[in-house]
Amino acid sequence: MIDDPYMQEAVTEEYLPSDSEAPDTIHTLPEQHYPKRINVVDELVDRHVREGRGDNVAIYFEDREITYSELQEQVNRLGNALKDLGVEPGDRVVARFPNRPEAIVSCLAIQKIGGVALPSMKLLRAKELEYIINNAEAAAVIVYDGLLEEVDNALPNLDTVENVIVAGRNGVDHDHHSYDDLVDAADPELEAHDTERDDLALMLYTSGTTGRPKGAIHTHQNILATADGYARYCLEPTEDDVFGGNPPLPFAYGYGDLVTFPLRFGASVSLVEDASPGDLLDAVEAHGITILASIPTGFNQILEQYPDGPEEYDVSSLRLGLSAGEPLTPTTYENFKSAYGIDLLDGIGTTEMLHIFISHRHDGEIDPSATGFPVPGYECKIIDPDTGEDLERGESGLLAVRGPTGMEYWNRPDKQEEVTQDGWSIPGDIFVQREDGRFEYKSRSDDLIISSGYNIPGPEVEAVIEEHDSVSEVAVVGSPDEQRGEIVKAFVVRAEDETDEDELIGEIQNHVKNTLAPYKYPRSVEFCESLPRTDTGKIRRTELREQEHA
Template sequence: MSAQIDRFVHDRLPPAAQLPIFRYDLPELQLPDQLNLVEELLDKAAAKGFADKPMLRSPGRTLSYAEAGVEVDRIAKVLVEDLGLVPGNRVLLRGGNSIGMALAWLAVVKAGLIAVATMPLLRAKELGDIIEKSQPVAALCDGKLQDELRIAQQAHPVLKAIVAFNQPDAPDSLESRAATKRGVFAPCPTAADDIALLAFTSGTTGKPKAPATTHRDVLAMCETWPRHILRATPDDIVIGSPPLAFTFGLGGLLIFPMWAGASVYYADGPYTPESMVKAIRDIGATLCYTAPTFYRQMAPFAKALGVPTLRISVSAGEALPDATRQLWKEATGIEMLDGIGGTEVFHIYISAAGNEVRRGAVGKAVPGFTARVVDDEGREVPRGTVGKLAIIGPVGCRYLDDPRQANYVKDGWNYPGDAFVQDEDGYFFYQSRADDMIITSGYNVGGPEVEDALLKHPAVAECGVIGKPDAERGMIVKAFCVLKPGHAGDAALVRALQDHVKATIAPFKYPREIEFVASLPRTETGKLQRFRLRQST
């Protein structure tokens, strides 16, 4: 039975006919109907032998699992006793990756509240849109990031309280309030299908959506990709750049390390490619999460400085060009662990590691998931044929009050919006976002394939490829290229890049237009925003 008194989110979930089918085919996916994910991951850490092991690390502080548990209980008491919050209330979280942000998130969820984490760079208008959609009663905000949130609060009085964290000396900060609390906080007896978080999507395709994720969803995902593919250990030290405000970062840099009894390191500020490599060396990090673009930028520093303790490099968030995979492997000797997932299902559902990696492929369906490539009517297409990816498993999309639910879930299957090819051995090869597929003179061209070819040219640092409307061909392939220092973006280089692509992949896929730019539009997580490139043509 649900413990969430505030039914705002439950009442705005999709109707039953639009919900995905949930399959719990593996023994480890048979989870109880009453479940609090923080109780499972943190309160039960001592019984698993993790109590005294490091859990959260930063340059100035390290907390064991037991110490983190005490801090989480104190914050939860502030939320319930001081702010008067009840299970089901939404709490907006605003902050970068830090121990303070991690503790606040865990306390919110342990108390049966619903975490609505937001990106640090969002401005008042964007925060206002999230507040309007999710109706949070309170916010926990990094002390340095309050200004925009307070502007948003003025226009949205539903947000009654803002409490600052990462300000231990401020008299009314979260830390100061929590320091007055004593005793154990009993976890809210949430149902497994009570909502734990609303994770707003990154906006690569336009207006962000708000998938609702349950306690069961999060713990079920721990039993899929982390158990069967990642295989982290209690001795791992995890580092990475994805924000905790997005599920790639939340899973990789908090939830999955806790599930394994590992520890995670948060720097004092955003990483540069060089500072990430130095941090890996300094702390002895063994497992790294970041996006392909960042790995590409890290590669020369990793080659020069070395990353001797690193054993796993996870790439996700956007398509991994094979050129980047090989560059990183040449620099470090590490075969990248690629994966594709989504906010709608919390994390990765297609992946491969170690000797299971096949060049050019993302991987196979993760145990617990079934994936297939289908046509517009949902019929599976022959192997080797481009089609739309459809998945089904222990998690699935539930958009909060959004008509786009009908586009994502069809006949119980989740349609992430990606175009793939599956080979005879079950490996999936990413082509593009389904709405990014370029159809030129009757040929299907995937932008990421052209991007991969361009990145193999020594002059190209980054690139993005789109289809540009064309009266004669329907579309033409257009590339936006950021050049490495010392290269001039002139007509001669355009011809050289076009010839290079023709020599690398099928000649009809070459970019008929190339525009040289200083930078590419990306989300805060590093994903390329192709819709903005299309808008610029």
């Protein structure tokens, strides 16, 4: 962390895309014409208190109800505590929690004092945290004590972290700052920092096929724009709505559904820590969830594990379901609608674009075989992957998007050039635009494996598997799976040894689980004599993928 705020601003600018590298942004909706000076937390929390909604419930968690006034006070206290520790405007601060109220409070407190919230996936290991935190040059980490171990393991190699704040909920011993003590001792009054609409407010790290995480950066107006476009026009929320679901808050999808959208409209959010299908149904009944967000795997699990769910639970409050993270099949759509009586809105979004930019509207004619239309405020087109020329409707090609958000990376000019073309963002998805204007998803254009909504870069898993002494060569691809969409599959060429195959599979899987986030481990391992390669010696992963899909 740098003491001089002007120096901090200069350093930050070095990490942002230049005007020529950044995508064009357009603001065609009147709701997205924000004043130059605006703070997202003033809009999401303080405004509701000023306008008389302070007693409305903002967060349901277990048997607790947190009103907007109570949320404001908690945010103010933590924000003041962070300032007292030396956190300055522009500083990046990691928030590492499961889906708990402290996660929302932490992100809002960071943003209210002009900092940049960096939510961290709870399954990340120390090695992954080291890269992300050092790359972001984070000044502090706020962490749930149940997730402290990997932070402590990474701490000796963290270059810029000066403070670790621990929310003690499980009695874990530590010698860091206490979240509760800091909040209790802090001033409950705090004015939002005088941020500009283009100041950074949120960083979300995503991995591409290189396995090297990339920090997607988002401004105060970017966050608000997702609510004032997709949520306002496709969902039409009111103060009476209760958003709920199981997407993790560090996912852009989860951050929008469970933070931005409910708070933008004075509605409520139901948080469930480590939600199983039964936990979600419990929350629907207990908290009156009206808009349920999940991924297709989650909806399938509800149907499979609770075939009598609508009879066992009071789900009468539900009015709409949201699905993203992987393609929603017409079968899942029809089965869930038949059982629960609600539509599921499929959507395509990315961490870089912050939320969904193609979807149907809740009150429109939904065709479950297509993703939908461009969300109000966005423009989409299909281009030739090789020439960049616009393609006619009905032709399969690369999706290009333009709107109030765009794809921008922190300190990654190499990747920035790959994801923009003539001012348009290129998410890397293959689509077809039908004659009726709907966009139909076809596939990813790269090697990213999407399993149960998690984005898993194959080469990252390969690098870990190759560390095993019994592995000579390995290639990792996605293999179709009915429940998860895809699973990670490893094709392994063995080194000369006598290890039993079943034993070796277990060792490989455990090694990946202990090195990377557990969801990245190969659920299937196939041994082979050799891997298909090009004339230049590169592994032909496309051939392996085609083999699996066949």
